[in-house]
Amino acid sequence: MTTKTYAEVWDLDVFFKGGSSSPELRAHLETLKTKLESFEKQLSSFSVPQSGSEAEKIVSIIDEIKQVAENLTQAGAVVGCYLAQDTTDSQAKLLQGEIGSIGARFSSSMLIVQQQLSKTADSVWAELMKSKELNEFSFVLNEWRDEAKELLSEKEEDMITALGVDGYHGWGQMYDLLVGEVKVRVTVDGEEKEFSVGQASNLSSHSDPTVRKESFEALENAWTEKEDFFAKTLNHMAGFRLAVYKKRGWDSVLKEPLHTNRMKQETLDAMWGAISANKGPFVKYLKRKAEILGTDQMNWHDLDAPVTASTQKVSFQEGAEFILKHFGKFGPELEAFSRKAFEDEWIEAEDRPNKRPGGFCTGMPLSEQSRIFMTYSGTMSNVATLAHELGHAYHSYALRPVHWMNRRYAMGVAETASTFAEMIVADAAVKEAKSADEKLALLEDKIQRSVAFFMNIHARFLFETRFYEERKNGFVPANRLNELMEEAQREAFGDGLGEVHPHFWASKLHFYITSVPFYNFPYTFGYLFSLSIYAKAIEEGSSFEEKYIALLRDTAIMSVEDLAMKHLGEDITQHAFWEKGIALCVQDVEEFLELTSSKG
Numbered sequence: 232m233t234t235k236t237y238a239e240v241w242d243l244d245v246f247f248k249g250g251s252s253s254p255e256l257r258a259h260l261e262t263l264k265t266k267l268e269s270f271e272k273q274l275s276s277f278s279v280p281q282s283g284s285e286a287e288k289i290v291s292i293i294d295e296i297k298q299v300a301e302n303l304t305q306a307g308a309v310v311g312c313y314l315a316q317d318t319t320d321s322q323a324k325l326l327q328g329e330i331g332s333i334g335a336r337f338s339s340s341m342l343i344v345q346q347q348l349s350k351t352a353d354s355v356w357a358e359l360m361k362s363k364e365l366n367e368f369s370f371v372l373n374e375w376r377d378e379a380k381e382l383l384s385e386k387e388e389d390m391i392t393a394l395g396v397d398g399y400h401g402w403g404q405m406y407d408l409l410v411g412e413v414k415v416r417v418t419v420d421g422e423e424k425e426f427s428v429g430q431a432s433n434l435s436s437h438s439d440p441t442v443r444k445e446s447f448e449a450l451e452n453a454w455t456e457k458e459d460f461f462a463k464t465l466n467h468m469a470g471f472r473l474a475v476y477k478k479r480g481w482d483s484v485l486k487e488p489l490h491t492n493r494m495k496q497e498t499l500d501a502m503w504g505a506i507s508a509n510k511g512p513f514v515k516y517l518k519r520k521a522e523i524l525g526t527d528q529m530n531w532h533d534l535d536a537p538v539t540a541s542t543q544k545v546s547f548q549e550g551a552e553f554i555l556k557h558f559g560k561f562g563p564e565l566e567a568f569s570r571k572a573f574e575d576e577w578i579e580a581e582d583r584p585n586k587r588p589g590g591f592c593t594g595m596p597l598s599e600q601s602r603i604f605m606t607y608s609g610t611m612s613n614v615a616t617l618a619h620e621l622g623h624a625y626h627s628y629a630l631r632p633v634h635w636m637n638r639r640y641a642m643g644v645a646e647t648a649s650t651f652a653e654m655i656v657a658d659a660a661v662k663e664a665k666s667a668d669e670k671l672a673l674l675e676d677k678i679q680r681s682v683a684f685f686m687n688i689h690a691r692f693l694f695e696t697r698f699y700e701e702r703k704n705g706f707v708p709a710n711r712l713n714e715l716m717e718e719a720q721r722e723a724f725g726d727g728l729g730e731v732h733p734h735f736w737a738s739k740l741h742f743y744i745t746s747v748p749f750y751n752f753p754y755t756f757g758y759l760f761s762l763s764i765y766a767k768a769i770e771e772g773s774s775f776e777e778k779y780i781a782l783l784r785d786t787a788i789m790s791v792e793d794l795a796m797k798h799l800g801e802d803i804t805q806h807a808f809w810e811k812g813i814a815l816c817v818q819d820v821e822e823f824l825e826l827t828s829s830k831g
């Protein structure tokens with residue numbers, strides 16, 4: 232059998248020919264604006280429904296919304312790809328700004344729809360939701376209506392949005408500017424060089440301990456020097472958020488992120504509770520790793536240090552074949568879908584300059600296609616990333632038969648399909664490792680994920696909740712932020728750390744993302760939720776795929792509690808559910824401890 236050669240560069244021309252200066256794209260944007268105007272016009276005569284027979288009226292508004300949203304997403308996704316493949320594409324930057332303002336206009340109109348629906352009398356609403364036209368959208372429509380009820384008047388919300396551009400979001404952009412200014416000098420391979428924050432952070436996994444320590448200290452010093460600027464930025468962002476919450480009468484800072492993730496507080500508490508009760512094995516892992524590295528305790532700057540000198544390389548073609556082979560064992564549809572993604576050039580993986588770092592998957596709804604972006608440099612962890620992004624694309628594929636309204640899943644479940652796919656590949660890689668060193672490196676790669684989700688992200692969550700509590704009483708200065716972060720890290724890492732990273736609050740972009748508050752716990756949720764699905768899939772074999780697709784199809788039309796109950800028969804407000812996923816991760820640690828028992 233000859234293996235196929237898959238392209239390492241994606242095809243974007245099938246959407247709009249000619250890249251960021253494409254006349255087709257220009258025409259598309261004009262069409263989009265026309266559609267938005269038509270929606271706005273229809274909206275001006277859209278009034279509060281007065282009787283259950285007005286379902287048609289709402290259906291036609293939904294249709295307008297769908298058209299604008301799909302055209303907008305299509306344009307935004309393609310332009311996002313242009314920028315990712317070439318960060319110097321200035322035309323694409325202009326387009327991004329243009330699409331951004333169309334998006335803002337669309338959001339304001341959406342808010343009006345929500346406000347009108349929220350004013351509908353309860354009895355009329357109940358009748359509407361029972362109608363055959365609207366019944367399938369009832370979850371989302373109820374959500375819109377409930378959300379609007381929690382908001383202030385249209386006028387007030389409009390003003391908050393308008394002031395947020397130069398206030399709230401302005402501070403978020405200030406952060407990007409500040410970080411861009413930070414440069415540090417580190418000696419690598421006997422030569423002192425200047426590094427950006429991103430480059431210096433990448434040195435955390437360097438094989439030379441001096442480089443790791445030096446880059447960590449250089450960064451800590453740089454954050455210390457500018458800590459007042461970062462503290463001011465963070466405090467104003469949080470202050471803005473808290474002021475809005477107070478006006479709306481919201482007492483908990485978690486109200487918004489929990490609602491967005493369609494999750495109950497009990498679920499979140501059960502998840503962190505189960506994690507907190509199971510830190511022991513991971514602390515043991517940290518201790519063992521410190522022993523292997525020859526230090527008496529685990530220090531922050533050594534967390535990403537490699538434990539072996541394993542350097543096995545996998546070509547892109549080999550990586551692709553590896554993924555397809557193992558996907559096939561879990562589901563024929565997942566395999567067939569992914570093969571098509573490779574064949575149809577959906578993936579941008581080439582290692583070349585001017586690409587942005589990281590990986591993502593984005594969907595083009597008008598074409599029912601996705602695109603995957605990453606930089607493939609031949610490591611097994613690149614193969615896992617590729618599988619991860621294919622998982623995201625598969626989620627979109629599973630949702631194809633579903634109406635646009637019912638496709639908009641939240642961040643927590645967004646990582647379900649991706650983590651599932653990544654797990655298949657990461658597990659297979661450990662099993663098929665060609666040497667003991669290789670096996671250890673791959674196993675550690677898996678454990679690192681658990682440490683990130685159970686410890687690092689837990690620290691972010693603890694820090695953020697405590698910081699918000701203190702911020703309610705006034706400005707929280709840099710030295711107090713350092714203390715809060717240190718406490719959070721000591722607690723979240725189960726006292727398994729020597730040196731901590733007090734300025735982590737300044738270094739982590741996630742605290743400064745204005746579009747999504749609490750950009751942390753949904754990651755851990757997605758990871759553990761997906762692991763329990765993975766455990767079921769192992770039990771049931773490839774026949775599980777049908778059930779898996781059914782679950783993915785429901786990800787945007789019910790709460791996470793209902794989703795788990797319906798498709799997994801599990802009550803996720805209880806510790807027991809979370810313990811099962813954690814147990815799988817503990818197995819990795821046990822294997823690691825066994826393999827390294829002579830190395831300590």
Ligand SMILES: [Zn+2]
Nearest residue numbers: 619623646649
């Ligand atoms: Zn992902």
